[in-house]
Amino acid sequence: MQMVDKKIEEYCIAKSNLPSADCDRIEDYTRANVHGSQMLIGKMEASFIGFLLRSISAKRVLELGTFTGYSALTMAENIPEDGEIFTVDINESTVALAKEFWSKSQHGHKIKSLLGNGLDIIPTLKAPFDFVFIDADKRNYIDYLKLTVPMLSPRGIIVIDNALWSGRVVPGTELSGSDLHDRNTEFIRLVNDYIASEPTLYGTLLPIRDGMFLVTKKI
């Protein structure tokens, strides 16, 4: 489901700072050759995440869901030379592709790939993180959030991707009715409801691409 008119989105993309040609190469290759390429965050979301990273001067970033390395490289381009992106994925073959692309970028050295299940890897990591991007394994979204909130630096931000799940999470819509058997809808509703009801968190759910839930700790 396209939430913003395509022409309007194209105009926004044309006027925004965007990921480099190295990232475009990952995007183009993935869209042409890799199954599940619709999972890529794409230019608009990447530009917005880049803005967030710059606005908080993020240095340490945790990503859940590397895939072919597009979002990790777009983030690496928006943190300083001594910044680090830790990115977790269980899929060896897409991670191998990602590493090949990163090795051709001047920002690739900032990315540390961690192969394995997010739930096993997160507890082994050293806090704090300035930015956490949750984009893997919807079933465990709620656990990823609960595990990473205590690891956030004071002004840190967590972004939960696909928080609108093509609009299916919205009760009473045609989409929500037709997708009652989609378990992911339930998992995403669970995390959205948790954020909305948790008094220690400040959340903003935005209709960018497939929905981005921005979360920070109230201080």
Ligand SMILES: C[S@@+](CC[C@H](N)C(=O)[O-])C[C@H]1O[C@@H](n2cnc3c(N)ncnc32)[C@H](O)[C@@H]1O
């Ligand atoms: C939506 S894609 C990530 C897209 C990527 N962030 C981008 O935009 O370039 C989700 C990824 O999560 C990975 N994944 C699924 N279950 C996982 C788990 N339990 N732990 C870690 N990664 C997982 C998949 O292998 C897949 O590559």
